[in-house]
Amino acid sequence: MKTLIVILLLTVSAIAQQKTPPPPGAARPLNLPKITEKKLSNGLMVVLAPLANVPKVSAILTFKSATTASDRTAHPGIAQIAASVANEGTDTRTSKQIKEELRSIGGTLSLGSDADSTTMSASSLSESSVRLFELMSDVAQHPSFPETEVKLAQENTIQQIRAGRADPAFLANERFQKAVFGNHPYGFVVPDEKSISALTRADLRAFVSKYYIPNAAHLIVVGDIEVDKTFAEIEKAFGSWKSGTVPPDENPPVPAREKRQIYFVNRPGSIQSAIYIGNASIARKDKDYFAIRTADTIFGGSFYSRLTRNIREAKGYTYSPFSSSNTRAKTGSFMAGAFVRNEVTGPTLLEMFYELDRMRVLPVTDEELSAAKEYSTGNFSVELASQFGLAGRINTIYTFDLDKSFINDFRPKIEALTAADIQKAAAKYFDTYRAAIVIVGDWEKVKDQVTPFGEVTMFDADGNVVAN
Amino acid sequence: MRRLLVTCLSLLMLIANVSYAQAKSLNIPVVYYKLPNGLKVVISEEHMAPVVTVAVYYNVGFRLEPKGRTGFAHLFEHMMFQGSANVKKFEHAKFIEANGGSLNGHTDFDYTNYYQTMPSNRVELGLWLESDRMRSLDVSEENLKNQQAVVSEEVRVNVLNQPYQFFEWISLWENAFTNWNNSHNGYGELAEINAATIADVRSFFKTYYAPNNAVLTVVGDVDANEVKKMVEKHFASIPAQTMPARIDLTEPAQTKEKRVSQTDKLAKLPALAAGYHLPPQDSPDFPAMALLVQILQGDDSSRWYQRLVKEKELTLDLSGGLNYFGNEFDYTGPMIMTTRTTYKLGHTADEVLREMDAVVAEITAKGITEKELADAKVRYRSNFYSQLESSFGKAHLLAALALFRDNPQQINSLLTPFENVTAAQVKAAAAKYLVATNRTVIDRVPETKPQAKSEQ
Numbered sequence: 010m011k012t013l014i015v016i017l018l019l020t021v022s023a024i025a026q027q028k029t030p031p032p033p034g035a036a037r038p039l040n041l042p043k044i045t046e047k048k049l050s051n052g053l054m055v056v057l058a059p060l061a062n063v064p065k066v067s068a069i070l071t072f073k074s075a076t077t078a079s080d081r082t083a084h085p086g087i088a089q090i091a092a093s094v095a096n097e098g099t100d101t102r103t104s105k106q107i108k109e110e111l112r113s114i115g116g117t118l119s120l121g122s123d124a125d126s127t128t129m130s131a132s133s134l135s136e137s138s139v140r141l142f143e144l145m146s147d148v149a150q151h152p153s154f155p156e157t158e159v160k161l162a163q164e165n166t167i168q169q170i171r172a173g174r175a176d177p178a179f180l181a182n183e184r185f186q187k188a189v190f191g192n193h194p195y196g197f198v199v200p201d202e203k204s205i206s207a208l209t210r211a212d213l214r215a216f217v218s219k220y221y222i223p224n225a226a227h228l229i230v231v232g233d234i235e236v237d238k239t240f241a242e243i244e245k246a247f248g249s250w251k252s253g254t255v256p257p258d259e260n261p262p263v264p265a266r267e268k269r270q271i272y273f274v275n276r277p278g279s280i281q282s283a284i285y286i287g288n289a290s291i292a293r294k295d296k297d298y299f300a301i302r303t304a305d306t307i308f309g310g311s312f313y314s315r316l317t318r319n320i321r322e323a324k325g326y327t328y329s330p331f332s333s334s335n336t337r338a339k340t341g342s343f344m345a346g347a348f349v350r351n352e353v354t355g356p357t358l359l360e361m362f363y364e365l366d367r368m369r370v371l372p373v374t375d376e377e378l379s380a381a382k383e384y385s386t387g388n389f390s391v392e393l394a395s396q397f398g399l400a401g402r403i404n405t406i407y408t409f410d411l412d413k414s415f416i417n418d419f420r421p422k423i424e425a426l427t428a429a430d431i432q433k434a435a436a437k438y439f440d441t442y443r444a445a446i447v448i449v450g451d452w453e454k455v456k457d458q459v460t461p462f463g464e465v466t467m468f469d470a471d472g473n474v475v476a477n
Numbered sequence: 478m479r480r481l482l483v484t485c486l487s488l489l490m491l492i493a494n495v496s497y498a499q500a501k502s503l504n505i506p507v508v509y510y511k512l513p514n515g516l517k518v519v520i521s522e523e524h525m526a527p528v529v530t531v532a533v534y535y536n537v538g539f540r541l542e543p544k545g546r547t548g549f550a551h552l553f554e555h556m557m558f559q560g561s562a563n564v565k566k567f568e569h570a571k572f573i574e575a576n577g578g579s580l581n582g583h584t585d586f587d588y589t590n591y592y593q594t595m596p597s598n599r600v601e602l603g604l605w606l607e608s609d610r611m612r613s614l615d616v617s618e619e620n621l622k623n624q625q626a627v628v629s630e631e632v633r634v635n636v637l638n639q640p641y642q643f644f645e646w647i648s649l650w651e652n653a654f655t656n657w658n659n660s661h662n663g664y665g666e667l668a669e670i671n672a673a674t675i676a677d678v679r680s681f682f683k684t685y686y687a688p689n690n691a692v693l694t695v696v697g698d699v700d701a702n703e704v705k706k707m708v709e710k711h712f713a714s715i716p717a718q719t720m721p722a723r724i725d726l727t728e729p730a731q732t733k734e735k736r737v738s739q740t741d742k743l744a745k746l747p748a749l750a751a752g753y754h755l756p757p758q759d760s761p762d763f764p765a766m767a768l769l770v771q772i773l774q775g776d777d778s779s780r781w782y783q784r785l786v787k788e789k790e791l792t793l794d795l796s797g798g799l800n801y802f803g804n805e806f807d808y809t810g811p812m813i814m815t816t817r818t819t820y821k822l823g824h825t826a827d828e829v830l831r832e833m834d835a836v837v838a839e840i841t842a843k844g845i846t847e848k849e850l851a852d853a854k855v856r857y858r859s860n861f862y863s864q865l866e867s868s869f870g871k872a873h874l875l876a877a878l879a880l881f882r883d884n885p886q887q888i889n890s891l892l893t894p895f896e897n898v899t900a901a902q903v904k905a906a907a908a909k910y911l912v913a914t915n916r917t918v919i920d921r922v923p924e925t926k927p928q929a930k931s932e933q
Contacts, residue, residue, distance in 0.1 A: 026612060027711065028563045030572055031601040037527035037698050062525050063862040104787070108778035113852040115859020134859050165786075165793050168746060168821060172793070175640035175743045278742060281630070281638045312580065313570040322567050325626030328634055348634040380575035387577015387596045394526030395867055 039390065041417060042399055045236050051252045052224025055243050056403055058231045060396055065115075066232030067132045067396035069404045070145055073227070075127035075220035078194035078259040084212055086200025088220075090162065091213050092120035092127050095221075097158040100151040104158055107144065114140050118148065124195045124260075125338045126408050127220070130397070135233035142246035145228075149221055150250050154213040163205050170199050174470045177283040177348070177449045180274045184468060185285045188272045188445035189342050191264045222253035227407040231400040263289060263340045266443045271465040273477065274449040282354040282450035286361055287344030290438045293336040293409040299422050300434035301343065305334040306381040307373050307431065308364065308439070309345050313380070315367070316345060320360050326353045338409060343438050351451060355458030358446070362462075365444075368435035372428040386420045452477065503889045505871065508701045509879065514717040515689025518708055519875045519885045520701045523868060529697030530868040531603030532592035533611065534876040536692075537685040538585045539663030540810050541724055548665015549673055551584040552628050553681050557591060558582070559620040562613035566620055569606050576602055585802055586663070587809045588880060594869050597698035601707045607693065608711035611686060616678050625671050632664055640743040644921050645750035645817035646801055652737050653752045653813050653917035656728050687718035692879040696872040726810040728754070735917040740924040746793070747922040749826050751833070752813035754915050758805065764894040765902035766910060770799045770814055771853045772845060772903065773836070778852075780836045785818060789832055792818040804864070806891070807877035813917075826920035837911045844904040857895055 042058045049055060075088050096118055097104040111118055116133035118141075129149065133141040173179040183198040190196030228247070230239060266288060291297050309316035309332030320326045330347040345365065349357045373381075392398040393416070406415050446463060448455070456477075459465065467477035508520040542549040560566040573580045578595025591610075593603045636643050647662050654660035693712065695704050731754055756762040774781045774795055785792040797815040800808055820829050864870040871888075879885040 026562060026609065026714075027605055031605050031707075033576065033596075034598040034601070037597050040526055060525075063866045065859065065862055065866075105778065105783060108776065108783075109852065112776060112778045112856045113848075115855045115862075134855065134862070161787070161790055164790075168793055172640070172744070172746045172819060175745050177638060279638060281633050311574050313567065313574045318567065321627055322623065325623045326630070328627055328631035348630065348638075350630060350633060376575075380571070383577040384574045388579055390526060390577075390596065391528050391579070391594055391867075394528055 042393060044403060044416075047240060049223065049244060049248055051248065051250050053247055053250065054227040054407060055240065056227060056229045056407065057234060057236050057239055058229075058399055058403060059234050059236065060231050060399055061233040062394065062396070064135045064233045065132060065396065066135045066138045066141065066230060066234055067400050068130070068141065068145065068231075069229045069400050070129040070131070070149060071227050071229075071404055071408055072127040072221050072225065073125075073408060074222070074225040074256050075122060075216075076194065076260070077122065077124045077197045079220050079256065080216055081194060081259070084208060084216070085204040086197075087208060087212060087216050088122040088127055089200060090166065090205065090208055091216050092122040093166070094154055094158055094162045094213065095120050095129075095152040095217065096148050097162070098153045098155040099147045100153050102147065104155070107148070110140070110144060116141055116144070118144060120148075124197070128404070132396070138234065138239065139242050139246070142242055146246040146250065149226075152214075152217055154210045156210055159208070159210050159213065163208065166205055167202050170202075173199075177276065177279065177281070180276070180449045180470060181283040181285045181346070181447050183472065184272050184274050184449070185287065185344060185445060185447045187472075188270070188447060189266065189287065189289050193263050194260055195263065195337060195339070219253065219256060222255070223247065223250045224252040225255045227404075229400045229403045229407070231396045231403070260339055265289075266445065269442060269444050269446065269463045271446045271448065271459060271463045272468065273452060273459065273465050274447070274468045274470065275452045275475070276449055276470060277451055277453070279351070279449070279451040279454075281348050281350055282357075282448050282455055283346070283348050284354070284357060284361070285344055285346040285447040286365070286444050287342055288438070288440045288444055290334060290341040290343040291336060292340050293338060293405070294411065295336070297434050297438070298336060300426060300430045301334050301336075301438055303378075303381050303385065303423065303426055304368060304431045304435045304439070305332050305343065306384055307377050308332050308368050308435070310334070311381070311384055315364050316347075316361070319364060320347060320349075320357055324353075324356070324360070326350070326357050326360075351454045354448070354450065354455040355461070358459070358462050362441055365439045365441050368439050369432070369441070370436075372432045375428070378426070378428055378431065382423050382426065385423050389419055503892075505865070505888050507875065507886045507888065508705075509885050512688065512708070512713050514713065514715055515687070516712055516715070517692040517879045517883070518705075519692060519694040519879050520699075520704050521694075521696045521871060521875060522699060522701055523696060523871070524698050527597050527698050528594055528868055529597040529600045529603070529695060529699050530592060530594045530872040531600060531607060532590055532694045532869070532872045532876055533607045534588050534590045534692045534694070534880050535686055536587070536690045536880055537589055538587040540586055540658045540726060541685070542663075543677070544657060546669055546673055546677060547662050548628065548632070548670040549677065549681065550589060551663070551665065552624060552670055552673055553678060554582045554584045554589050554591075555624040555628055556616055556621065556678055557610055557614065559617075559624065560615045561610040562615060564606060564609050569610070572602060572606060578603070584663075585807065588807065588877070590873075590876065592869060592872065594867075600695065600697070600699050600704060604693075604695075604707050604711050608715065611688065611691070611712070612715045614682050614686070616675060618675055621673070621675055621678060625673065628665070628670055629667055632667060632670070636664055640741060640745070641748055641921060642741070644739065644748075644919055645797065645815055648737070648739065648919055649750050649752045649813070649815065649917060652735055652919065653754070654728055654811065656726060656811075658724055658726050659728060659811055683718060684721055687720070688712060688715045689717040690720060692876045694872045694876040694879070696868045696875065728811045731915055734913040737917070737919045739919060739921040741921050742924050744921065744923050746819050746822060747824075747826070747920070748817065748819045749829050749921070750919045751816045751830075752917045753910055755799065755812045755814055756910065758809075762902070762906050762909065763805075765898045765906040766814075767799055767805055767895060768850070768853050768857065768898050769840075769903050769906050769911075771857055772849060774798070774816060775853070775856060780840075781816070781833060784832050784836050785829065790821075791824055791829055791832060792820040794819050806874060806881070809881045826918070830918065834913070837907055840904060841908040841911075845900050847900060850898070850900050850903065854896060854898075858892060861892060
C-alpha cells in the first residue's frame with residue numbers, strides 16, 4: 010500500500026510541472042584546504058596546499074617590497090617594466106630558451122606588478138614541478154635584462170599604451186585611479202613615455218637585486234603535490250637564494266578627497282558614455298572588509314544586484330553594470346560603473362546616485378542580506394576548488410598579513426553580518442558627497458546631461474587637462 | 478563572444494594540446510543516457526569540492542538564426558532569463574545567487590549554453606530552473622524591448638564603440654565564408670536585432686529549444702543515481718518537437734586568396750587578421766593541423782610569435798587559434814584558423830604576411846623537429862588538463878561531445894589522435910592548408926586624419 014502511494018506520487022509529479030523551487034539537500038562537507046607553511050633559512054616563506062584536481066601544479070611567488078612605490082622618484086614605472094622583462098632572459102638562459110622550456114613542461118610563467126607587490130605566477134604539469142621551480146628560481150634571482158629585450162619592451166610598451174588610449178575602459182580606469190589617489194603611487198596606472206625610455210639595463214638589474222629578495226617574499230604552491238617531497242624540491246631550487254636588506258615601505262599617506270567632482274575624458278565620436286563613480290575606501294585589513302564586500306554584492310557586485318535590476322533589467326540603459334570593492338595594503342577604493350548610450354547618460358547618473366544613496370540611507374532587506382551571504386560563501390567554495398583560485402586566496406593572506414585562519418573564518422564572519430553593519434559601511438564608504446565621477450564620452454553630445462551633477466574638469470585621451 | 482554577462486574568456490579558451498602515455502590514465506566517470514523525449518543526459522561525479530555545475534546546451538548557434546535577423550540567436554539567449562511558467566523575469570539569477578551559485582549563458586557558432594555552478598546540495602534547484610524554461614518560456618513585448626535595448630548596448634560596448642570592432646571575428650567571417658549561415662555577423666546589426674518580434678521568439682523556441690535538441694550535463698559532488706531521479710522528475714514530461722531539416726552549412730572550396738583593406742576611426746595602430754579554412758574534425762589531417770596551430774601560434778615559444786614579435790620586431794602581439802571562441806570539439810560547421818596581430822606604424826601588412834609565409838615555407842621544406850613535436854604535445858596535454866580543472870570546464874567538454882558526437886565517454890580518449898601525430902603529418906598539413914589560396918586577410922589601418930599628426 011505504501012509503495013503504491015509513492016509510485017502514484019512520482020507519476021503525478023512527472024506529469025505536472027513543479028511550481029516551487031525544490032529545497033536544498035543536506036549540506037556537503039566543505040573540504041577546506043590543508044595548508045602547510047615553512048620558512049627557508051634565507052627567509053623565503055613557503056606555503057603548500059595539495060589540490061589534486063588535475064595533474065598540474067600552480068605557483069605564486071610574491072615580492073612584497075617590489076611595488077609601484079619602490080624607487081619611483083628616480084625611476085617611475087620601473088617595477089612594472091622590471092616585471093615585464095624579468096622572464097626575457099637570465100644569466101644562463103635566453104628569452105627563447107625560457108619559453109621553449111616552459112612549453113616542454115606544459116608550463117606558464119609571467120610576472121606582474123601593482124601597488125602592493127610584484128608577483129610571479131607559474132604553472133606546469135605536476136610531473137615537471139622540479140623544472141618549474143628551477144625556472145622560477147632562476148628568473149627571480151638572475152634576470153639578466155638583455156639590452157635587446159629591454160629596448161624591445163620599451164618600444165612595445167609605449168606602443169601598447171598608445172593603442173590602449175583608444176579603449177574607453179582603459180581611459181576610464183586611468184582617470185578614476187588618478188581622481189581617487191592623486192599622485193600617490195596607488196594612482197599610478199601606466200608610466201609615461203619619457204620614464205619608460207629613460208630606464209636602462211643597469212637600473213633594472215639594481216632594482217631587482219634590491220627588491221626581489223627571499224626575506225621579503227613568499228611562495229605559494231597549490232596542486233597535485235606531496236607536501237614533504239615538494240618542500241624538498243623547493244628547498245633545493247630556492248635554498249641558495251641570498252637574503253637582502255628589506256627596504257622600508259615607500260608608500261606615503263593617501264590624500265583625502267574634499268568634494269564631488271566630474272572628470273570628463275573627451276572622446277569625440279564616442280557613441281557611449283563610460284561612467285565610473287567612486288571613492289577611496291578601506292585597507293585590506295580593516296574590520297569593515299566583510300561589510301563592504303557584502304554591501305558591494307548587494308549593490309552591484311552580483312548579477313541579481315540592485316544596479317543590474319534597475320538600469321539593465323528595468324530600464325535597458327546598459328549591458329553589464331558593475332561595482333567593485335578593491336582593497337589594498339594602505340587603503341582601497343569602491344567603484345560603480347556602466348557603459349551607456351549617449352542619450353541616457355544623465356538618467357544613468359541619476360539612477361546610480363539613487364542606488365548608492367539608498368544603500369546609505371535605508372537598511373537592506375533580510376532577503377537581500379541572506380542571498381548575499383549565500384552568494385559569498387557558495388562562490389568562495391568554488392574559488393577554493395581551483396588551483397589558482399586557492400593559491401590567490403592564500404597569497405592575499407601573506408601579502409596583507411591577514412589572520413592565518415582567514416579561509417576557515419570566512420563563512421562565520423560573513424554569516425555574522427547584520428543589515429545595520431551593511432548600512433553603516435555603505436554610509437561611510439559609498440560617499441556620494443565626495444564622489445569622483447569619471448565619464449569617458451563625447452562632450453558635445455552629453456554635456457547638458459552631465460553638468461547638473463558637479464563641476465567638470467576636462468581631459469584629453471592623453472591625460473592632459475583641456476578647456477571645456 | 479556573446480554572453481548574458483561579462484566573464485573571463487579564459488575558461489573557454491583551449492588551444493588544446495595532447496600527449497603520450499600519461500593521457501591514457503584519464504578516468505573521468507561518465508553516465509550517459511537519453512530520456513524518451515530525446516534529451517541527452519550526461520552525469521559525471523567528482524567529489525573533491527562541494528560544488529556542482531548544471532548545464533544545458535542547445536544544438537543551435539548563430540549559424541542557424543533566420544536571415545534578416547542577425548544577432549537573433551544571442552538575443553534569444555537573453556530572453557531565456559526573462560521568465561517561464563513558475564519563474565519570473567530575471568528570477569533565475571535570483572534563485573541561483575541566493576543559493577550560493579553563479580550563472581551565465583553564451584551563444585556560439587553551433588551551440589547556445591546555459592549553466593550554473595553552485596553548492597552541490599542545490600543541484601535539484603538548477604535542474605528545476607532549467608526544466609521550467611525548457612518547458613514553458615514566457616515572453617512579453619515589454620521584456621523583449623528591454624532585452625533588445627540591453628543587447629544593443631552590448632554590441633555598442635563590445636563592437637561599435639571599440640577600436641578594431643572585433644574585425645578578427647566579424648569581418649573575417651564575413652569575408653572568409655560565402656554561405657550566409659557561416660558568414661553573417663553573429664553579434665548582429667542593430668537594426669535587425671531591434672526588428673525581432675515576439676513571434677520570432679516563440680517560433681525559435683519551438684523549433685530549437687526542444688529536449689530532443691539538447692544535452693543536460695551535471696558534473697560535481699553528487700550521486701548519479703539521485704540525479705537521475707531528479708532528471709526524470711523534472712524533464713521527462715517535456716514533449717519532444719519535430720526537428721526541422723538541417724540547414725546546409727557547406728562551403729564551396731576557396732580557390733584564390735582574398736585580401737581586404739579597411740580603415741578604423743578609433744584605432745591608433747594598424748592590425749592584420751588572417752583566416753585559413755580548416756579540414757573537418759573527422760579528417761585524418763585534423764589532429765596534425767591542431768598541433769601545427771600550436772607550433773605556429775600557441776604560445777610565446779611559437780614560430781610565428783618568435784618571428785613577428787621577437788626576431789623581426791614587426792608586431793606587438795599575436796593571438797588567435799583553431800576556433801576563435803572555443804576549442805577543437807565545441808563546434809560542428811566549417812571553421813577557420815584565426816590569427817590576429819597588431820603591427821607597428823611604418824610597416825605594412827605585406828611585410829607581416831611575408832614573414833608568416835616564410836615561417837610556413839620553412840616547415841613545408843624542412844618539417845619540424847621531433848623535440849618540437851614532443852613539446853607541442855606536452856603543451857597540448859597541459860592545456861587539456863586545465864580545461865578539466867573546473868566542474869564547468871568538464872561539463873562544457875562533455876556537453877560538446879554529447880551534442881555533436883553523441884559520445885561524451887570519448888573525453889577519456891580524446892587526446893589519443895593528437896598523441897599519434899607524426900612530424901611528417903604536420904609538415905604535410907602545412908603544405909596542404911597554409912597556402913595563400915586558402916586564406917582571407919584583412920588589413921585594418923587607422924583612418925588618416927586630414928590635420929597634422931599629433932605625434933612627432
